[in-house]
Amino acid sequence: MANIPADLKYLDSHEWARVESDGTVTIGISDHAQGALGDLVFVEVPEVGKSLSKGGAAAVVESVKAASDVYSPVSGEVVAANDALSGSPELVNSDPYGAGWLFKIKPSNTDELQQLLDAKAYEKVVADAH
Amino acid sequence: MGLKTPLYDTHVAAGARLVDFGGWDMPVNYGSQIEEHHAVRRDAGMFDVSHMLIADVTGARVREYLRYLLANDVAKLKESGKALYSCMLNERGGVVDDLIVYFINESWFRVVVNAGTRDKDIAWLKRFSDQFQVEIRPRTDLAMIAVQGPNARAKAATLVGQYADQALQLKTFVGREFGKYFISRTGYTGEDGWEIMMPVADAPKFWSDLKAAGVAQCGLGARDTLRLEAGMNLYGNDMDENLSPLESGLTWTVAFDPPERDFVGRAPLEAQRAGGVPRKLVGLILDDRGVLRGHQRVVTPAGDGEITSGTFSPTMEKSIAFARVPAATGDRVEVDIRGKLLAARVVKYPFVRNGKPLVS
CATH class of the missing domain: 3.30.1360.120 (Probable tRNA modification gtpase trme; domain 1)
Structure with a gap:
């Protein structure tokens, strides 16, 4: 059973978002998503300074099996990207909510955060996928 | 289900x-x-x-039947138990399937064919079986x-x-x-x-x-x-009914000798060989970061080609692929990965054998 932390927000396309104390939002893919993709071998993160819009393609994760787009849960500017993933993409598999984070955004519209799924709603998305 | x-x-x-x-x-x-x-x-x-289909082919004329049905020549099989890899072609020289055939004795051969093509293969085997009075028995x-x-x-x-x-x-x-x-x-x-x-x-x-x-x-x-x-083709990815073995890196499996042996698909292959095979299957290695995948466009000075199978090689820790490209393609190409053109090298395959990379 995939791990779905209660304190995070989610998209039904399997991204998670965590609001940090400084107001930035950290984004990654869920444990369910990494499990479905299998061993990751390549991650392309967005450049710092890039403007992203909610729901737009922001990053690419590739496993041995397939390539998959990662969508941004909120609009805003990229303020950090996880460069460790270029040498160690497997961090997304081993620690999807920690060392396997993808990028951080400074949100331009915090109302968008309210539109994300909570853990309970995301659990239902995962259950229905089976 | x-x-x-x-x-x-x-x-x-x-x-x-x-x-x-x-x-x-x-x-x-x-x-x-x-x-x-x-x-x-x-x-x-x-x-x-177990999803692959095993079928026994029996009858006094089984060797003659398989010499007509397969592009490789079962006359090469002299010792009992010896196996041969071959394509089975249609009349246009396209590949119906690839298979392994075992010679067990003069009235019993065994074939192993792909899972996804088993019904089609059985029908194809049976199409010629009466003519040679052989029995096809799926196991x-x-x-x-x-x-x-x-x-x-x-x-x-x-x-x-x-x-x-x-x-x-x-x-x-x-x-x-x-x-x-x-x-x-x-x-x-x-x-x-x-x-x-x-x-x-x-x-x-x-x-x-x-x-x-x-x-x-x-x-x-x-x-x-x-x-x-290991440099082995996958049916449906690297070859199919509309492609000849000569365009699919499988020329080595076609026995043109002896010239008097007729086999299904021989005439169109002879014509293609005489006229020049327009495309070839090559190995690619991507040195840039990224992963080659099936159907990505391959850009060469001689024209565009396409990746037929691509993946990340766990042994080599980089991406490798098979691509079908124009025959005149040299040793450098570019691959279109999500709109970016990345440089790839054309190499001889297999890439890896017995645990060791053969190319780098």
Whole structure:
């Protein structure tokens, strides 16, 4: 059973978002998503300074099996990207909510955060996928 | 719900991730696909290949029949048990399927064909069988497990009792019946190993005994990365009914000699050979970061080509592929990955054999 932390927000396309104390939002893919993709071998993160819009393609994760787009849960500017993933993409598999984070955004519209799924709603998305 | 092999419940109980493959519910991986891949390159791994179809072809004129039906020439098979890889072509020279054929005796050959094409293949085999008075008998009473890797034979031999010594003496590309087993020294990984056919009812226990003997369970995911590293074509990806073996890296499997042997598809292949084959299948290595995938566009000075199979090679830790490109393509190409053109090198394959990279 995939791990779905209660304190995070989610998209039904399997991204998670965590609001940090400084107001930035950290984004990654869920444990369910990494499990479905299998061993990751390549991650392309967005450049710092890039403007992203909610729901737009922001990053690419590739496993041995397939390539998959990662969508941004909120609009805003990229303020950090996880460069460790270029040498160690497997961090997304081993620690999807920690060392396997993808990028951080400074949100331009915090109302968008309210539109994300909570853990309970995301659990239902995962259950229905089976 | 798809078709199920006799090991389906075993895979479910092992927590395998299942996918549809040619209409069959098959395990794609049990845990880490890369670890399964390394298990085969470094030690021993096993694959359920019971979805493939085994068929016995019998009759006094079976050799003559297969010499007409297959593009490779079963006249090469002189020693009992010897196997041959061949394409079966249509009248246009396209590939109906690729298969392994075993010569057992002068009135009995055995073929093993792909899972996704089995109905089509049986129909094709039967189309010519009356003419040569041969019988085609699908062996759905048999399951098949491939055990592959440098330690695969030693580990599997502990399970075949009195036959172990004789089975260990099988030469490469030879198969023989040993009681209820048919063991052949063949595979689809570029490693040493066996493919073992057995009664359906025996398969679950044989699988769990192999696991207890230290053989890793491996899914279709690892099977695909292993075969691509080993430079082996996959039907439906790298060749199909609309492509000739000459355009698919399989010229070596077509026996044009002796010239008097007629076989289905010979005339169009001769014409293509005389007129110049327009495209070729090549190996690619991507030095940039990224992953080559099937259907990506390959850009060359001689025109565009296409990737037919691409993946990340766990052994080489970079991306490799097969691509069909214009015949005049040199040693550098570019590949269109999500709108970016990345440089790739054209190399000879296989990429990896017996655990070692052959190209870098």
